[in-house]
Amino acid sequence: MTFSHIWSDRWSDPRVIFDGLSDDYDRYRPRYAQASLDRMLKRVGATNCVLDLGCGTGILTRALKPMVRDALVIGADPGGDMLDEAARSDTTNTIVWLNCRAEQLAVADDSLDLMTAAQAAHWFDRPAFYEESRRTLRPGGTMAILYNNRVRGEPVAEAHEAVLEATTPGYTREYRDFDVVMELSCLPGTSDVLVDREVWDWVMTFEDFIGYVRSTSHYKVACASSSEENMLIAYANALGPLAQEDGTLHVPYETIVTSARFG
Numbered sequence: 001m002t003f004s005h006i007w008s009d010r011w012s013d014p015r016v017i018f019d020g021l022s023d024d025y026d027r028y029r030p031r032y033a034q035a036s037l038d039r040m041l042k043r044v045g046a047t048n049c050v051l052d053l054g055c056g057t058g059i060l061t062r063a064l065k066p067m068v069r070d071a072l073v074i075g076a077d078p079g080g081d082m083l084d085e086a087a088r089s090d091t092t093n094t095i096v097w098l099n100c101r102a103e104q105l106a107v108a109d110d111s112l113d114l115m116t117a118a119q120a121a122h123w124f125d126r127p128a129f130y131e132e133s134r135r136t137l138r139p140g141g142t143m144a145i146l147y148n149n150r151v152r153g154e155p156v157a158e159a160h161e162a163v164l165e166a167t168t169p170g171y172t173r174e175y176r177d178f179d180v181v182m183e184l185s186c187l188p189g190t191s192d193v194l195v196d197r198e199v200w201d202w203v204m205t206f207e208d209f210i211g212y213v214r215s216t217s218h219y220k221v222a223c224a225s226s227s228e229e230n231m232l233i234a235y236a237n238a239l240g241p242l243a244q245e246d247g248t249l250h251v252p253y254e255t256i257v258t259s260a261r262f263g
Contacts (some may be wrong), residue, residue, distance in 0.1 A: 006211050015078045017123070018056065019213050022085035026057035027213035032118065033198035033255035037063060038258050040196065044142045047071045047113045053102050054131075055152065057255025058249070059084035060146065061095055064116070074107065076100050103128035110138045118146040124178035130187055139263035143190075145180050151252040159238040160213070167234060168222040184260040196257040203248050206239060 007027035018025060041047065048066045050063040065073045076098040077083050083097050090097075100106040102117070102124040115133055117124070133143050150157035152173075161173040185193050204212075212233065213219050222231055243249055 015080065015201055017217050018079050018215075021083045021217075021220065022057055022079075022081045024211050024215040025082070026059065026085050026089055028215050029057075029059055029119075030202055030212075030253060032060055032063060032146060032148060033200050034063075036146075036196055036255040036257050037067065040144055040146075040259060041067055043112075043194065043259060044114050044144075047171065048113050050074065050114045050116070051076060051105070051107060052079075053105070053115060053117045054123065055086060055097075058081045058089055058095065058097075058118070058250050061086065062090065062118060063140040065092065065095055070261050071113070071128060072096065072159075074098055076102075076105065076107075103132060105136055106130045107136050109135055112137050112141055114142050114144065116146060118142045119148060120146050121180070122178060126178075126183065130183075132138075134189065134262055135229050135263045136186075141262050143184065143257055143262060144257055144259040145184075145260075147176075147256045149256060152255055154252045156239065156249050156251045159242060160235075163231075163234045163238050164218050164222065167226055167231060168218050169225050171218055171221070176229045180258040184258065187260075187262075189263050190260040193258070193260040196259075198255045200253055200255070202251045204251070205248055206236070206243065209247050210235060 023119045028200045041064075050068055051074045052063055052064060053076050055061045055077045056079070058075050059074035067157060071238075074096045075083075075086055077086070078099065080099065083099055086095075087097050098106050101119075115137055121129070125213060137143065150160070152158075164171045165173065180196060181193055184190055194245070210232065219231065
């Protein structure tokens with residue numbers, strides 16, 4: 001079985017995808033629903049070592065640390081800019097940050113109780129990533145793939161996707177769609193594949209939404225193809241009519257956690 005991704009084919013080096021975006025990424029990206037994280041860790045049970053893979057600026061990594069206070073928590077990412085921001089944002093100085101790729105993890109065999117990949121798995125060479133998961137997770141360890149997704153069909157989500165499709169060469173709103181349950185279920189030795197979904201409402205200003213957009217790889221490509229001025233005009237025209245009376249945008253989101261036991 002092979003897995004490929006249409007958007008990641010556009011990038012030859014995963015280390016530079018988010019170069020220059022780390023400040024906006026850490027400031028404007030949505031956090032994960034706390035209820036989802038609580039349920040995930042309840043399923044995992046006793047936890048001594050956690051690896052958050054594709055950690056970016058450490059948004060999920062920092063959220064997990066106080067929840068597994070006595071465990072070793074590691075954040076790993078191939079992007080130097082992202083890891084620098086992660087280290088700056090780690091005010092506790094208790095998280096270990098590793099510069100490595102999902103396909104070649106710099107951790108020992110059978111060393112992890114929990115591996116998470118949040119907003120990142122679509123970038124991986126997933127067959128190689130799953131092999132590394134099998135190598136590094138202890139028997140009975142848990143893999144969890146997390147996504148914060150805009151709820152499709154909602155007005156702001158649809159307007160945002162329409163702007164990207166009109167301005168970003170090669171973009172499609174299905175760019176990170178893959179069947180997580182199918183992939184985890186088909187792996188040898190996995191069991192207890194579960195899906196947890198928490199729906200919530202993200203309320204933000206137009207400026208905050210643009211900050212979020214600036215943190216994406218798609219916007220980076222769109223500005224290179226057109227201009228940032230044109231992009232801002234396009235978003236103002238698309239989102240202005242959707243603002244509430246107080247000027248805020250309401251964006252329904254869902255935190256989806258798909259987990260499986262290995263071994």
